[in-house]
Amino acid sequence: MSTPADASSGSRPGLRVSVDLNLCQAYAQCCYAAPRHFRIEGHEALFYDPAPAAEHRADIERARVACPVQAIRVEDPGQDA
């Protein structure tokens, strides 16, 4: 999980992440793809960074694609810049 300082570093706008935890079934693929931004606590409680810094785009995108139930939504304001 990145820190607040992490989220504000870098010159490009940060990402926005939300996870539909109704869908999430704790397959934990996001945790392998982006271990700094997703983690499982206990048996199946997913905690994630809703505002990762832009330089972690590749990891976040890998996590989004890796989710077997496609529960991760990402907004990338820097994408069109």
Place this chain on the structure above:
Amino acid sequence: MAPVFERAVVVGAGLAALRGAEAMREAGFAGPLTIVGAEPCRPYDRPPLSKHVLAGTVPAEATTLPSALGPDVDWRLGSPAVSLDRVGRTVRLADGRTLPYDRLLIATGTRARPWPNPHEGRLAGVFTLRGRDDAAALRRALAARPKRVLVIGGGFIGCEVASLCRQLGLPVTLVEPGPTPLARVLGRTVGAFIGAIHAGHGVEMRCGAEVEWLEDADGRLVRAHLVDGTRIDADVAVVALGAVRNTEWLDGSGLSSDPGGIDCDGAGYVLDADGRPDRHIAAAGDVARFPHPLYDDRRVVLEHWSQAVAQGIHAGRLLVGATPERPYGELPTFWSTQGKLVVKSAGLTEGADAVAITQGDPAAGRFVALYGREGRCIAAVAVDSARWLPAHADLVAARAPFPPGGTATDRPKGVAVFEPGFA
């Protein structure tokens, strides 16, 4: 498809409002679109507030929701709507401005129910938890390592806050007038199972107890006095007594609304006082009271994240003419992360006359409870057993016979059926 010159206004700037506005644009609506929000910020996600934000792992401002909306949206943030004129088709804002509309989406949501004594509710150390600012303020108080946190109310927010305090290593007492936490929504039987898990993590449970008044010293909370005469020393109290729906601004509009919500027809259009739909206005999210087809058209209001998304999208599409006018009837679902424990649900437990443990073991802290009413499955609750929920949700959606046929994989002797324990 609505003509492009029509004006759409969304009142409310939460999850339902955002997803509704996105759905309008996605359906091809290209006219002027205005979003009115009481708070001075773009729509944000609430579930992380009672978890990540209170834990201090992310700042409250980081919860802004991902959005597909482009720059062609007129955001009016920081000034709530105060009245609706359906004849002139205008919405008036607190700052005095008036917005004309042709299509109106009402998604004003709820606010935290305050502590009944206003003076005590304003004491330093007394909090509610609904908005982003609430979460930031409570986080600061928890970071200061209070000697004890008092949680007033054992619903989902109360359980989330209490278990989070234990994760932070803070002493916490939860006071709940009912016989167990979560008894109103899940019944006493399942409520007791979950309460035992929290008690095992060190939450001091005071069920069947009620806070009478809050004592302060120099304006700062020092202890709570209970109806039974006992006292709890605490420097932080979290009032978790549920939510009040934001419908006051509709008084005088001629719509059928009250503190319990705004009435909608099956399609999603709001109803006037005579029960006639106003086809220029739809409602969605925590504020919408609608007949649910899966539950014999009983009128329900659902304060669920998934409901805000699905009904917001439905209402947005409806208003711009993109959805056939069929009843909205998504299966209600929600989740609650309580410390490291995950509680997930599908369906509505109201009226249940039996509950069966169909998987796992409450004593082990992981199980699925299936609720029945008059021989049909009406709801399922999974505790740290999310992967079992979809199959149970299918039983609920199909109104399958209860108890379900066959036996669970892990209990060859059959499924135990209990009294659910609703008041």
